[in-house]
Amino acid sequence: MQLALSYWKLNLAKKNMNSDPLLGSVRKASGWSTVWGVLMVICGLLAITLPLATSIGIVILLAWLILFAAVAHLIFAFHSHSVGGFLWKVLLAVLYGLAGLFLLANPIAGVAYLTLLLGTFLSVEGVIEIVLYFHIRKITHASWVLFDGIITLLLGFFIWAHWPSSSAWVIGTLVGISLIFSGISRFMLSLAIRRHT
Numbered sequence: 479m480q481l482a483l484s485y486w487k488l489n490l491a492k493k494n495m496n497s498d499p500l501l502g503s504v505r506k507a508s509g510w511s512t513v514w515g516v517l518m519v520i521c522g523l524l525a526i527t528l529p530l531a532t533s534i535g536i537v538i539l540l541a542w543l544i545l546f547a548a549v550a551h552l553i554f555a556f557h558s559h560s561v562g563g564f565l566w567k568v569l570l571a572v573l574y575g576l577a578g579l580f581l582l583a584n585p586i587a588g589v590a591y592l593t594l595l596l597g598t599f600l601s602v603e604g605v606i607e608i609v610l611y612f613h614i615r616k617i618t619h620a621s622w623v624l625f626d627g628i629i630t631l632l633l634g635f636f637i638w639a640h641w642p643s644s645s646a647w648v649i650g651t652l653v654g655i656s657l658i659f660s661g662i663s664r665f666m667l668s669l670a671i672r673r674h675t
Contacts, residue, residue, distance in 0.1 A: 509668070511664055511665075511667070511668040511671075512664075512665055512668040512669065514661075514664060515660075515661045515662065515663075515664035515665030515666075515668060516661065516665060517661070518657050518658070518660055518661030518664060519657070519658050519661035519662060519665070520661075521654075521657050521661075522653075522654045522655065522656070522657030522658035522659075522660075522661060523654065523658065524654070525650050525651070525653050525654030525657060526650070526651055526654035526655065526658075527654075528650065529646065529647040529648075529649070529650025529651045529654070530589070530646050530647065530650060531650070532649070532650030532653055532654065533589045533592075533593075533645070533646075533647075533648075533649040533650040533653075534585045534586070534589060536592075536649055536650075536653060537581055537585045537588035537589050537592060538581070538582065538585055540581060540588075540592070541577075541578045541579075541580075541581035541582040541585075541588065542578070542582075543578075544574050544577050544578035544581065545574070545575065545578035545579070545582075547574050547578075548570075548571045548572075548573075548574035548575035548578055549571070551567050551568075551570045551571035551574060552567070552568065552571040554567050555567035555568045555571060589645050589646075589649060590641070590642045590645040592645075592649060593637060593641060593642070593644055593645040593648050593649060594637075594638075594641055594642075594645075596637060596648065596649065596652075597634050597635075597637030597638040597641060597644075597648075598634070598638075599634070600630050600631070600633050600634030600637065601631060601634030601635060601638065602634075603627075603630050603631075603634070604627045604628065604629075604630035604631025604632070604633075604634055605627070605631060606627075607623055607624075607626055607627030607630060607631075608624060608627035608628065608631065610623055610627070611623045611624035611627060
């Protein structure tokens with residue numbers, strides 16, 4: 479009898495939870511998040527399959543963002559309260575504008591320069607993580623920081639050693655890998671939320 483009563487209370491609690499409008503909206507949002515995760519995985523696979531096209535697309539998007547920043551600097555220049563501030567913002571607007579136009583006019587060269595910049599960034603990041611390891615090596619699992627630093631440094635050197643030929647695949651491949659893992663994590667978290675609601 480007690481077991482039947484407990485089972486009845488559990489089912490009643492589940493029905494009340496499922497009828498809660500907040501939980502319904504959470505379930506609906508997690509459904510959309512699941513779909514978004516699957517789309518991210520598909521886009522990641524496409525990016526890996528077409529790395530140069532992905533890289534060119536990223537450079538064009540970056541070029542437009544830089545051009546919008548140029549316009550913003552120009553608008554803010556006219557709101558400056560000093561001649562020096564005005565000139566500085568106009569100079570930045572011109573610099574941003576030229577960089578954005580260059581990337582739009584020469585997306586392949588933009589991919590090459592962006593790849594070189596990425597190789598430099600990864601090399602510097604790897605060195606910093608290795609140095610960080612020596613400051614935290616007494617902490618449990620600090621060796622993962624060293625491992626991450628070594629892998630990041632090697633990846634940076636690999637990009638540098640094969641530049642400019644690495645430009646054809648590096649950015650698109652890395653973006654694709656990132657999209658795949660982000661999509662998988664979003665998908666798995668969405669499934670976990672759906673199980674608990």
